[in-house]
Amino acid sequence: MNSPKRTIIPFGPQHPVLPEPIHLDLVVEDEKVIEAIPSLGFIHRGLERLVEKRDFIDFVYVAERICGICSFIHGLTYCIAIEEIMQIEVPKRANYLRLIWSELSRIHSHLLWLGLMADGFGFEALFMHTWRLREKILDIIEETTGGRIIFGSAKIGGVRKDISSEKLAQILEKLKNYAQEIREITNVFINDSSVKHRLVGVGVLSKEDAYILGAVGPTLRASGVGLDTRKLGYAAYKEIDFEPIIETAGDSYSRCLVRIREIFQSIEIIKQAAGKIEPGAIEVKVTGTPNGEFFARTEQPRGEVIYYAKADGSRFLQRLRVRTPTFANVPAMVKLLPGCQLADVPILVLTIDPCISCTER
């Protein structure tokens, strides 16, 4: 008996579900995917090398521009790396502000993903409503930082901007109503039969595979591994009561549920932070230059990001190395594709929430 004929189908780098370029060579038998080989590097920018020419204080502006979705956390993680090397103690208020902006970033990123997901499986009305809600978070970010995408508020030694107690009260009031609005939309993702038909049981990643393949963020937690870098306690997370959101099925639906639950968790974390933040300084003066090395780790919406900084006492770092969550999630994505139907590939690629802009730093 002849073995089934295998065909290689190129997926990307240009594809309707991919806002940014990534390529997969899909080995298929009929409509079933047997193997997937990834290709990255279409737009690698080499931003890491700019540290050799940019003063370490100024480089935070470059770090924030590595990605347009999680820009604040990129800047924050860079600042943490330098602050740890220089043993700078950041004021408590600045740490709370960092936390609030990080969680606002997470909410808008997860809503962006939900919209892209709805668009991916052809539910255009859901896509538009999700992004309509995301705009409200961007409005809050704009009111507090002046920017909608690039916040410009992270700096070494603290933050550049403060949020007044009146403004914080307004934000909390907005978030109270906002949670109800989001629930109406996310209930569609959770309960609609056509959505579940595309996600439940599709692209299962086991707990063991997710862990050993180095997956991070919602991709990892949807497979039952409770790793969340926020538990390290950076910024003000050590003073916040929360537990990582976990699902156990490991399928596309679980990855969706984790992100939905994290939106509500982020709102609760912001409420907690608003109740604990105290008046005080928002920055300390930075003197001297860094000498040493540190691996700063934070939790971006897509998972753990690493900033490795190495300095020799000059104003220019010897090395900055950024390991982004999408880079860490690529092996998991490649492993969950075999066995799926060709038509499910775009959805499965989306479920790791790929950010190629970060990855091609």
Next chain:
Amino acid sequence: MIEEQKVINIEIKDLLSQTRDFFNSGHRLVQIGCTKLPECLEINYSFDKEHHFINLKIKLVDLNVEVPSVSNIYWCAFLYENEIHDLFGVKFKDIALDYKGNFYRTSVKRGFNPQNEQP
């Protein structure tokens, strides 16, 4: 200090056995990264278990020396090793998925070590 970070300097010959030990003890591979210094290239292998971060560091003074790939222990390492090969010119032996210099399509080959300089 947010977390204690242990850095262990090892010889290249001990890399595979040490990595296998981490694998067997349930650590995950967090990242592999390379740094160009005046006297050598440093390669950091970072592992984590329950938020305990450990880093193995090897120094490469001769770019003709092949570094054994850890991708047959941690499959996901193939991404990092191909990246380091393409950006720094480091040679890895037996990568599970070897792109042979085509991982990054950059206009400048070995952009982080453009002249492919010996450290």
